[in-house]
Each structure stands twice: as C-alpha cells, then as structure tokens.
Amino acid sequence: MVGLSAGEKHFIKGGIDQDLRSDGRKRLTYRPISIETGVIPQANGSARLRMGDTDVIATVKAEIGKPSHLHPNRGKVAIFVDCSAIASPVFEGRGGEELSTELSVALQRCLLGGKSGAGAGIDLLSLNVMEGKICWDLYIEGLVINADGNLLDALGAAIKAALSNTGIPKVNVAAEFSAEEQPEVDISDEDFLRFDTSSVPVIITLTKVGKHYIVDATSEEESHMSSAISVSINSRGQICGLTKRGGAGVDPSVVLDMISVAKHVSEHFIMKLDSEISAAEADEAGS
Amino acid sequence: MKELQVSLNQTQKIRLQTALQKLQDLSSKVDHSIVAVADTISVNHEDGFLKGHGTFELGGEVVATVCGVVERVNKLVYVRALRPRYQAERGDIIVGRVVEIVPERWKVEINFSQDAVLMLSSMNMPDGIQRRRTANDELNMRTIFEENDIICAEVRDTFQQDGTLHLQARSRKYGKLEKGQLLTVSPYLVKRSKQHFHHLEEFGIDLILGSNGYIWIGEHVEARDNQENPSNQQNDTSNGRYVNLAVPEKTYTALEKRQQICRIANAIRVLSSLGFNMTKEIIMEIVNLSITLNVEIHEMLGAEFYVRVAEKEVERRSSLKMGRG
Amino acid sequence: MDHRISLKKETEYISPEGLRLDGRLPSEMRQISAEIGVVPNADGSAAFEMGNTKVIAAVYGPRKVQNWGQQINDQALVRCEYRMANFSTGDRVRRPKGDRRTTEISLVIRQTMEACIMTQQMPRTQIDIYVQVLQADGGTRSACINAATLALAAAGIPMRDLVTSCSAGYLNGTPLLDLNYVEDSAGGPDVTLGILPTLDRVTLLQADSKLTMDAFESVMQLATEGCMAVAGYIRRVLREHTKQLELRRGV
Numbered sequence: 001m002v003g004l005s006a007g008e009k010h011f012i013k014g015g016i017d018q019d020l021r022s023d024g025r026k027r028l029t030y031r032p033i034s035i036e037t038g039v040i041p042q043a044n045g046s047a048r049l050r051m052g053d054t055d056v057i058a059t060v061k062a063e064i065g066k067p068s069h070l071h072p073n074r075g076k077v078a079i080f081v082d083c084s085a086i087a088s089p090v091f092e093g094r095g096g097e098e099l100s101t102e103l104s105v106a107l108q109r110c111l112l113g114g115k116s117g118a119g120a121g122i123d124l125l126s127l128n129v130m131e132g133k134i135c136w137d138l139y140i141e142g143l144v145i146n147a148d149g150n151l152l153d154a155l156g157a158a159i160k161a162a163l164s165n166t167g168i169p170k171v172n173v174a175a176e177f178s179a180e181e182q183p184e185v186d187i188s189d190e191d192f193l194r195f196d197t198s199s200v201p202v203i204i205t206l207t208k209v210g211k212h213y214i215v216d217a218t219s220e221e222e223s224h225m226s227s228a229i230s231v232s233i234n235s236r237g238q239i240c241g242l243t244k245r246g247g248a249g250v251d252p253s254v255v256l257d258m259i260s261v262a263k264h265v266s267e268h269f270i271m272k273l274d275s276e277i278s279a280a281e282a283d284e285a286g287s
Numbered sequence: 288m289k290e291l292q293v294s295l296n297q298t299q300k301i302r303l304q305t306a307l308q309k310l311q312d313l314s315s316k317v318d319h320s321i322v323a324v325a326d327t328i329s330v331n332h333e334d335g336f337l338k339g340h341g342t343f344e345l346g347g348e349v350v351a352t353v354c355g356v357v358e359r360v361n362k363l364v365y366v367r368a369l370r371p372r373y374q375a376e377r378g379d380i381i382v383g384r385v386v387e388i389v390p391e392r393w394k395v396e397i398n399f400s401q402d403a404v405l406m407l408s409s410m411n412m413p414d415g416i417q418r419r420r421t422a423n424d425e426l427n428m429r430t431i432f433e434e435n436d437i438i439c440a441e442v443r444d445t446f447q448q449d450g451t452l453h454l455q456a457r458s459r460k461y462g463k464l465e466k467g468q469l470l471t472v473s474p475y476l477v478k479r480s481k482q483h484f485h486h487l488e489e490f491g492i493d494l495i496l497g498s499n500g501y502i503w504i505g506e507h508v509e510a511r512d513n514q515e516n517p518s519n520q521q522n523d524t525s526n527g528r529y530v531n532l533a534v535p536e537k538t539y540t541a542l543e544k545r546q547q548i549c550r551i552a553n554a555i556r557v558l559s560s561l562g563f564n565m566t567k568e569i570i571m572e573i574v575n576l577s578i579t580l581n582v583e584i585h586e587m588l589g590a591e592f593y594v595r596v597a598e599k600e601v602e603r604r605s606s607l608k609m610g611r612g
Numbered sequence: 613m614d615h616r617i618s619l620k621k622e623t624e625y626i627s628p629e630g631l632r633l634d635g636r637l638p639s640e641m642r643q644i645s646a647e648i649g650v651v652p653n654a655d656g657s658a659a660f661e662m663g664n665t666k667v668i669a670a671v672y673g674p675r676k677v678q679n680w681g682q683q684i685n686d687q688a689l690v691r692c693e694y695r696m697a698n699f700s701t702g703d704r705v706r707r708p709k710g711d712r713r714t715t716e717i718s719l720v721i722r723q724t725m726e727a728c729i730m731t732q733q734m735p736r737t738q739i740d741i742y743v744q745v746l747q748a749d750g751g752t753r754s755a756c757i758n759a760a761t762l763a764l765a766a767a768g769i770p771m772r773d774l775v776t777s778c779s780a781g782y783l784n785g786t787p788l789l790d791l792n793y794v795e796d797s798a799g800g801p802d803v804t805l806g807i808l809p810t811l812d813r814v815t816l817l818q819a820d821s822k823l824t825m826d827a828f829e830s831v832m833q834l835a836t837e838g839c840m841a842v843a844g845y846i847r848r849v850l851r852e853h854t855k856q857l858e859l860r861r862g863v
Contacts, residue, residue: 003384003435007465011505014539015549022468023556024549024584032589034294041664042747043699053652057746059699085693085742086651086670089678092693092742141699143744145668146651279294310859317858323850324765325773325810341770343730350810352730352770354854369857370768371655372674400674400737478863562860604862 004223012224016209022220028265030216033157033272035280037165045166045195047280049158051216053148055087058140058158060166060195064185065137067128075127075135077120079107081142081155088147096144099151102245103142106152110203110232110241111159121201121232121240122163129171133183136168149218152230156203161277163200165284167192201234201241202270204262208250213258215265229258233266299594306597313604320358322351322366330364339365373398373474373499375452379442380483382469382497383454385432391425393432395440397499398474399452405440409455437464437503439495460484466540467493467505468552472559474500478566485567490547494567502555504548506540546584550574553587557596572603625783625795633794634663641778641790641838644845646758648766648853656767660759663792664749669759671767674737682738687731689738692722694756696745702793717753720816724777724806725760727815730770739769750792751779753804757816758842765850773808774846775815778838780805780831782823787831789838803828805835809843 004012015021025031031052040046043059050056067074081103083096090096113120127136140162142155170191174184206213207221207228214221217228227246234240239259244250250258295303322328328349330336338344341353342365351357355368368374373381383397394402407420407428432438439462443455456462477496485494486507495503540548554573558565576599577587586592626632636642642663651657654670661667677683694717725741741763743756754777761775781791783800796802801823806816823831 003386005384005435005437005465007463007505008437008468010538011466011468011540015545017539018542018545020542020545020549020584022549022552023588024553024586026585029585032294040666040699040747042702042749046699055651057697059697061699080698082695082697084668084695084697084744086654086657086668086744088653089672089740089742092740139699141697143697143699143746145744146653148653276294307860310862314859314862317855321851321855321858323774323847323854324771326847326851343772345811352772353768354765354850355768356854356858368768369854369861372768400676400734402676475857476861562857564861564863600862 004220008220009224012221013210016212016214016221021214023218025216027212027214028261030269030272031218033276035158035161035276036283037161037277037280038284043162044168045162045164047158047161047165047277048145049154049161051150051154051157052218053146054150054154055144055146056151056154056158057143057145058155058162059143060159060162061139061141062166062168063137063139064129064171064187065135066182067132067135071124072132073128074124075129075137077112077122077124077127077138077140079111079140079142079159080104081107081144083144083147086146087144091144103152103155106230106243106245107140107142107155107159107203109243110152110156110230111201113241121199121234123196123199126196129185130173130183134171134173134185147219149220149222150205150216153203153205153216156201156232157273160197160200160202160273161280163195164197164277165281166195168195169193199234199236201232201238202266202273203230203232204266204269205230206258206262208246208248208254208258213261229255229262231259231262231266233263235270237263237266239263295590295594299590302594303597306594306601309601310597310604313601313608317356320356321354322357323354324351326351328357328364328366335362337363339363341366341368369473369475371473372400375399375442375445376479376498377442377444379479379498380439380495381442381454381499382437382439382464382495382501382503383499384469385434385436385438388428388432388434391420393428393438395438395454397452397497398471398501399499401451403442403452403454405438405454405456409443409453409457410440410461411457411459432463437469438462439464439497439503442498464493464495464503464505465508466538467503467548470502470504470552470555470559472500472502472555472565473562474498476500476559476562476565477502478564480566482567487547487551487571491544492547492551494551494570496565496567504551504555506544506548547574549584550577550587553577553584557587557593561593561597561600563596563600569603572599623798625788625798626786632788634792638786638788639834639837641841642792644758644842646762646846646849648762648849654763654767656763656765656769658759658762658766660755660762662751662755662758662790664747665745665751665755665792666747667743667745667752667755667759669741669743669756669763671739671741671760671763671769673739673767674734674769675739677736677738683736686735688729688734688736690722690726690729690731690741691738692718692725692741692743692760694718694721694743694745696748696752700745700748717756720753720818721756721760724757724775724816725764727813728761728771728773728775728808729764730772733770739764748793750794750796751790751804753818754778754790754806754842757806758846762846762849766853773810773813774843775806775808776839776842776846777804777806777816778835778842779803780835780838782827782831787827787834789834801831803831803835805832805839807836807839807843809840 045060207217226248232241383395387394440454656671757777801821
C-alpha cells in the first residue's frame with residue numbers, strides 16, 4: 001500500500017531495533033484508543049473505535065433463529081467485514097474484497113473457534129433460547145472508515161465494545177406447542193439482557209520486523225513486515241485462536257515467544273479496553 | 288485540520304474550549320472576510336477590479352467558488368482557499384516522492400493535482416560537472432533516484448494549460464533524502480518564507496518544511512561542495528549520503544539523534560492536528576515545551592499534551608500581540 | 613398491489629391534530645446535522661445526518677488520473693461510488709456490490725455533483741467521490757448529495773454553486789417534507805429534488821407513483837423549500853469550518 005524509500009525503511013527498521021518507533025512509541029506501546037458506543041441506533045449494539053488514525057465501526061444485530069441439528073443448544077454468530085471506499089480509493093469496487101475476506105475469516109477464527117463452536121471466544125451457549133428450537137443469531141459487521149494499520153486488532157476490540165453495548169431482548173416462549181411445530185415467541189420491546197463480554201477475547205497482532213516484533217503497527221510499519229502473528233486471548237489468559245499472516249517463515253521457537261509476549265501484552269490491553277468501554281457507555285448514558 | 292483522534296476528559300475539553308475561545312478573541316476580525324462556496328463578494332464596481340483565484344462572475348456580481356478568506360491586493364480580488372491540495376508557486380521548495388521513471392525525466396508525487404516532472408536536464412549530475420546529458424546518463428537515471436525515493440527540489444515553472452508542473456534541483460542542497468521520516472500536513476499550514484531548509488546544528492538534524500505540506504526530518508547531510516574532487520569519495524560514505532544499507536546495524540541513526548527526530552515529528556503531528564501554522568520556531572517551542580514538562584515522546588500525541596499545546600499557542604499569540612501593541 | 617391499498621386504508625400518516633407518525637408537522641424537516649473532516653486520509657470528507665439517516669462522504673482529488681485511458685484533456689474526470697453498509701437498514705440483507713440500485717444511485721450522485729464542479733479548471737485530473745451509508749431511514753439520496761457537497765467544498769474543489777437536496781411526498785392528501793422510511797414505503801409518491809440554490813437551477817428530479825399536476829406543484833414547492841433550508845444550514849457549517857481553520861492557523 002505505502003511505498004517507502006530504502007532510506008525510510010532503514011529508519012523504521014532502526015527505530016524498531018532501538019525500541020523507539022517513528023512516533024516515539026516503544027515496541028509494545030499502543031497508540032491512543034478512543035471508543036464511542038451506540039453509534040448505529042438501528043443495531044442491537046454498536047461501537048466506533050479509533051486507534052491512532054485507524055477508525056472502524058462494529059455493529060451487532062440479533063435475530064431469532066433456529067439452531068442447527070448438530071448443535072441444538074448453541075446460537076449462531078456470523079462476522080463480516082467491509083472495507084469502505086471512503087477509507088481509501090484502493091477499496092473501490094471489488095478492490096477491498098480480498099482484505100475484507102481475510103479480516104472476516106481471521107476474526108471468525110479468533111472469536112468463534114471451529115465448526116463445533118465449543119472453544120469459541122464468544123460463548124455460544126448463552127445464545128440458546130430453547131434447545132433445538134430457538135436461538136439467537138448474531139450478525140456482527142465491521143466497517144473500516146479509515147485505515148492506518150492494525151485493522152484486525154482494532155476490529156476485534158470494536159466488536160468487543162459493540163457486544164458489550166448489545167442488549168438482547170428477553171424472549172417469552174409460548175408454553176404449549178407440539179414437537180414438530182416451531183413454538184411461538186414473544187420478543188420484549190423493553191426488557192433487554194446485557195451481553196456478557198467478560199470472556200470475549202481481544203486480538204493481539206505482533207508484527208515481526210527484523211529480529212523484533214511490535215504491536216499496533218501503522219500502515220507504514222506494516223508495509224515493512226516480514227510476517228505477523230495474531231493471537232486472540234481472553235481475560236483468563238487462554239488462547240482462543242491464532243493466525244499467522246504474511247509471507248516469510250518464522251522459527252517455531254520464535255512463535256512460542258511471540259505468543260507469550262502477546263499474552264503479556266493482552267493483560268494491559270484488556271484493562272485499557274474495558275475502562276474505555278465503560279467510559280464510553282457512561283458517556284452514552286449521559287448524553 | 289485533522290479530526291482529533293484522542294478522547295479528552297471533561298476538564299481537558301473545557302480547557303481546550305477556553306484556549307480556542309481566547310484564540311478567537313485574539314485574532315483580528317476575520318468574520319466578514321470568510322466566504323463559503325457561492326457567497327457574493329462585495330466589490331467596488333466603479334473603481335474596477337480584477338477577479339482572481341476562487342471567484343467567478345454571475346449576473347454582474349463576484350461570487351466565490353471555494354471556501355476561504357477574501358483577499359484584496361490593489362484591484363485584485365481573490366479567495367485564499369484553505370485547501371488540502373498544494374497550489375504551486377514558482378520558486379517553492381517542495382519535498383516529494385518519485386513514483387515513476389520515464390525517458391529523461393522522473394515523475395514526482397507532491398500532493399498536487401498532477402505528478403510533477405523533474406527533467407534529467409534540470410538537475411546537477413552526481414559528478415557535479417556542467418555538461419550535456421549523454422545516453423549513458425539516461426541509462427543510469429535509476430542510480431540517481433529510483434522509485435519511492437524522497438527528494439527535495441524547487442518548483443521551476445507551472446504550465447497552467449496542461450497542468451504540468453516542472454521541478455528543478457540545480458543546487459547542491461537539493462536531492463535525495465534518506466535516514467529520516469516524512470510527514471504530511473495540509474500545505475496551508477506551512478507559510479512560505481525565505482527559509483525552508485533548517486539545519487538544527489545542536490542536534491545534527493535537517494528539517495525541511497516543503498511548501499506542499501510534505502515535511503522531512505532526518506539526519507543532517509552536508510552539502511557536498513567539492514564533490515568533483517575524487518578523493519572525496521570516502522567522505523561521501525561517512526557523511527551518510529551513500530550509505531551501505533547491507534550492514535544495517537552499523538548505519539542506524541544514533542539513539543539520541545533519533546529521539547530528537549521523533550520529538551520534532553510529534554511536535555509537528557500535534558500542531559497539524561490542532562491546525563496551527565508551523566514554522567521552525569514554533570515547532571521547536573513545542574519540542575522544548577515537551578522537554579520542560581517531562582513528557583515522553585509518544586505521550587506527546589496524548590490528550591493532555593494536545594491541550595497544553597493549544598494553551599501554549601494562546602500564550603505565544605498574546606505575547607506577540609502585546610509586543611506589537 | 614392489494615396489500616398496498618389495504619395498508620393505505622389502515623394507516624393514517626397524519627393524525628387528526630395534523631402531526632405525522634414521528635410527531636413532525638407536514639412541512640417540517642427532520643433534525644439535520646453535519647460534521648466536516650471525519651476521514652483523515654481523504655482530501656475532503658463530511659458526515660451528514662437527516663434524522664436517523666446517516667451517511668459519510670469522502671473526496672479524493674483532484675489527483676492524477678489513475679486509469680490513463682479515462683483521462684479527459686479539457687476537464688476533470690468525476691467518479692462516484694455509493695455503498696450501503698449491510699447494517700444500515702432495519703432488516704439485515706447482504707447485498708452484492710454493484711447491484712442495479714447501487715449503480716443507479718452512484719450515477720445520479722455523480723451527475724448531480726458534476727453539474728456544480730468547475731471541471732474545466734482541472735483538466736487531466738480525477739476526482740473521486742465515495743459515499744457510504746451507515747443508516748438508511750428514508751432520504752438516503754438526498755443525504756448523500758448533501759454530504760458530497762460538503763466533502764467537495766472541504767476538499768477545496770471549485771464549484772459554481774452548492775448542490776443541496778431534499779425529498780417530499782404526498783400522503784393522505786397532504787404534501788409532506790423529508791419522508792422517513794415508514795412514510796416512504798407507504799406507497800405514495802416520493803419526489804427527490806436537487807437544486808443549485810444560488811443559480812436557481814434544478815439538477816436532480818426523481819419521482820415515482822401517480823400524482824396530479826396540482827399536487828405535484830405543491831410537493832415540488834415544498835421540496836424546494838427543504839433544499840433551501842438545507843443550503844442555509846450547509847452554508848453556515850462551511851463558513852464556521854473555514855473560520856475555525858483560519859482562526860487556528862493564526863499568522
């Protein structure tokens with residue numbers, strides 16, 4: 001995306017080597033984060049998150065659905081990301097499709113786990129309404145407004161914020177119904193259940209540049225990466241998903257080291273994110 | 288003006304508002320000279336007038352075609368736009384990025400509506416000798432500047448007909464820029480002045496404020512005044528213009544110098560997001576402010592320092608006003 | 613068709629007190645608000661809201677023509693892409709890019725904006741207008757055009773005039789200004805109007821459904837008043853924004 005001269009690349013690389021990046025950050029420092037919740041009132045939950053110049057919106061829509069036969073006690077979640085052309089002319093037409101798909105799939109892997117959904121970061125059991133009959137389907141959508149690197153982590157954090165902003169309506173199921181029939185449901189307009197997001201993981205991407213790795217890379221720094229590892233980690237320090245991106249190969253011992261660094265970073269990041277989310281919620285309630 | 292990306296707490300919001308209000312009180316009345324698109328500009332029809340940039344005539348009235356500030360110079364009436372794209376003037380010093388090499392010329396991206404053109408014949412050859420360009424020179428263009436290189440040059444001419452803008456790099460102070468970082472700000476924030484190259488001697492840093500809003504901050508490079516002397520070859524290597532990038536660690540910018548570069552860069556970032564005009568003096572004041580307040584380099588992009596810089600600007604402008612009054 | 617008629621009969625869009633479903637008077641516009649500079653990467657950008665309808669426009673350029681074959685030697689090339697977020701409507705639909713509705717609106721916005729841009733001042737360049745709908749609650753076309761006008765002005769692109777847009781409709785025998793989604797889907801006519809307020813020209817006019825000549829005239833009149841009101845607001849926003857820029861710049 002960004003073409004850099006040999007001299008600039010050298011400068012960026014040197015900065016990472018000396019633990020002083022171009023904007024003064026250390027290798028493991030994030031850019032300032034700000035969150036606004038409830039930006040899309042039509043959705044059940046939404047949030048806009050900015051990380052430096054990266055700016056994304058995440059929304060959650062909940063719809064009543066039918067659980068699959070294989071997993072009668074779990075709800076379903078789908079995640080889609082769209083890179084808007086307003087963020088960059090390269091996303092025009094089908095230009096953003098590849099990146100959008102890469103991000104969507106990575107988010108699914110990091111937050112939803114495998115097919116069974118057993119180890120998913122988002123607790124699918126909590127979306128069950130009536131086993132085998134009714135469940136909640138969550139449609140999570142991300143929209144990139146402005147791109148300056150680290151889109152995956154920003155989207156992951158925005159989704160966490162949007163989920164904690166999500167109210168799931170209370171559902172009353174008609175008491176009598178036959179086994180074949182789909183029971184009637186009554187969705188409340190007033191009573192909402194807050195979605196519990198304490199176990200929703202965050203995504204930490206470590207971008208490898210030279211011998212070192214950095215968090216929250218800007219697009220300039222990303223244009224320089226050899227490879228990156230994105231780890232999704234929940235507040236208990238469990239790894240919920242993992243994805244390696246970029247072309248170059250990484251030494252297996254380095255992978256383990258990167259994961260342990262990511263775990264360490266995640267503790268601070270989750271704290272920071274949680275306090276920003278509650279501040280945003282307070283702001284929204286106040287206004 | 289870039290949107291503020293940091294969230295301010297309640298006190299900071301109030302402090303910022305107060306500071307901006309003070310700036311408003313300090314400025315002489317701008318209200319009446321501000322126009323939006325399609326606003327009528329009052330002119331004295333009897334004296335005669337000339338319509339300049341950003342105006343057109345509609346039913347005998349002069350109307351603005353862009354948002355900006357109405358300026359009057361003698362009979363000329365024009366609108367000074369606060370636009371994000373660069374409006375070129377002859378003699379401007381600019382920083383740009385080479386995007387393409389075509390026969391006899393480089394195409395350079397300079398935040399203008401077209402790529403600028405730097406002809407091979409408009410620049411001094413590396414051997415420094417004034418001579419005709421040979422076919423060999425043309426083949427070797429890529430050894431002078433290649434794609435993505437950042438260069439500094441001067442606007443030679445603008446041909447309004449086809450919109451092409453020509454650059455030249457005849458003096459030794461122009462040329463390739465390495466070992467540093469490029470920042471982009473709105474061009475209107477960089478005021479045209481006599482001095483756009485700044486050698487900050489105490490730090491050994493070059494700061495180039497391109498009129499096109501591209502700003503370079505990097506390690507200082509000596510202008511090679513006696514390069515026709517072949518014995519100078521070695522010096523070239525040591526002063527960093529032709530560094531061997533194959534052994535990176537050895538040629539990395541020294542940490543102390545890097546700290547200064549990043550501090551200056553962040554000062555510019557804060558000024559840009561606040562939309563304040565920037566000169567070398569103002570930038571260095573902000574750098575010093577950050578040092579006095581003991582603010583870490585990356586904290587300069589945080590909410591607190593942002594508000595501090597706004598308050599500092601109030602101080603600076605009021606003392607200027609006092610001095611004048 | 614039957615469904616539509618029955619709906620009309622059942623729902624009263626104007627209460628006996630003369631108020632609409634959302635409490636507005638027939639000639640009352642929804643709350644509008646605008647913000648300039650929401651996309652840092654763009655040359656000019658703006659968010660525009662009309663009630664619950666919320667859009668962002670971003671302008672890139674004038675810049676070098678990216679596809680050389682499209683270059684026009686005596687004027688700028690204006691391009692536009694309109695996109696709707698999947699979450700922007702009440703019911704979630706995943707729509708493919710480049711469907712007919714999207715293509716048509718992109719074209720309408722491009723033609724409307726081209727009418728006011730002084731393209732001949734910027735030959736051999738390209739101007740891209742991207743419009744993203746975040747929430748759709750009726751009047752998205754109008755909101756997109758208003759956002760695009762602001763974004764173009766913020767990018768400093770010379771224009772003959774501002775283009776502003778507003779819609780109006782006709783339900784229960786009354787002309788209504790600025791229809792929301794419910795009113796729009798009631799089956800009555802929806803007239804979207806775009807004007808150049810200073811030059812006094814119509815640049816966009818679309819209407820569906822039957823309407824008598826007399827009724828059309830009053831609807832058109834109402835839409836024009838709406839456009840003028842939007843123009844007044846946009847002008848104030850632009851002046852205030854420009855004033856802030858100049859003030860902060862100092863010197």
